[in-house]
Amino acid sequence: MAKKIIDNIRFIKRDLSPKMKIPFGTITVSEKSRQLINAALDANRLSSGKYVREFEEKFAALVGVKEAVAVASGTDALALALAVLYDFGARKNDEVIIPALSFVATGNAVLQAGFKPVFVDVDLKTLNIIPEKIEAAISAKTRAILPVHLMGKPAAMEAINRIAKKRKLYVIEDAAEAHGAEYKGKRAGSLADMGAFSLYVAHIITTAEGGIVTTDNSAFAEILRSLRSHGRACKCRSCVLNTASSFCDKRFKQGKNKDIRFIFERIGFSCKMNELEAAIGIGNLDNYQEILDKRRANLLYLINKFKEFRPYLTTICEEAGEKIGPHAFPFIVGKKAKFSREELSGFLEKRGVDTRTLFSSIPTQCAGFKFLGHKLGDFPNAEYIGENGIHIGVHQDLNKGHMEYFINLIHEFLKANA
Ligand SMILES: Cc1ncc(COP(=O)(O)O)c(C=O)c1O
16 A cells, blocks of 8 residues: 555656746857967957957848947847937937837837837737728827847848838837848848847857847947947947957047047947957857758747647748747747636646746836826737737757657647636
């Protein structure tokens, strides 16, 4: 009898331990990154220098733009891109249109740059801003539209750029989650005036923490270089002081007793990338294609398999003319489902699948934005996703076996709960 009870306990214990683990994120730090980190340490040059410049050049080439300016985070990348607009007539408290659903950093960055976010609801199928609703949100104070390519699915850039051109607005892509995404043959980050990427550890190209702004406009890039370094007058692509510790012949050409490094042309930020971060990024770029291919294989497998779970669970699809650059796999508990997101998440978590909620409606579900005066119900789709959306990892350390395991779990859950 006692043996039977012990056997039963063993069985229960074994049954509760997940057969597999699907962690949300991972990071690949290559041998090359390790060598570069050591070289930077040996050279005793850790603040922004030649590795940051090399990383910027390689990143710009990958996205297909002339310029890339590396900073300390994706949020800084967004805030700096917006702050560039002050040099082109924008004023404090002018308005920037953003989707109601995004990671909260999109809204934070608009406020940090000194502008007012004006929210537009998102499409339940694409998770992205609804272009048809943008025009109604434009006022005399609007300066820019800031679409987000959520989960790496490109926003409707053709329509957005058309509206911006008609209303004389700038467009800045929040491409934080869209490394490798393509839209009509062009890469995310090259589809508007500027693109802002996060290089945080969860993303395809990472520097551990970091961000980068991409642009074809050299004037914007100069201002970005000034903004990331306190607004100083130094704007060179490659700073001889920082990269080679040699003499800068521009330094004392500003007039008598004036040092260019201590002339501050605009209100700036302090958000440079450092050499250790750039070293991780340079090594990471060598593995970029492999990482992207693996993530895409995982994502497309899940998108295809999820067709059979409708209407209980829905997800995005890859449309003609676009390539998703997968950040993660998003799915939403459908209106007809008899189970809740919490029940499904709990079921998956207990079986080793890390789950994340699919963000929230920034204006109505994030407490910090209450002061803007929006009320629940103003952004129904964003709010629905905020209450019913989930995302899980599809990163490079996961393979088809992990994806099959996840799909089998969903089958099992729906059989018992749908
Ligand atoms: C859509 C979006 N925008 C902005 C950011 C901000 O990036 P970071 O965390 O590097 O500041 C993130 C973060 O991943 C994001 O997902």
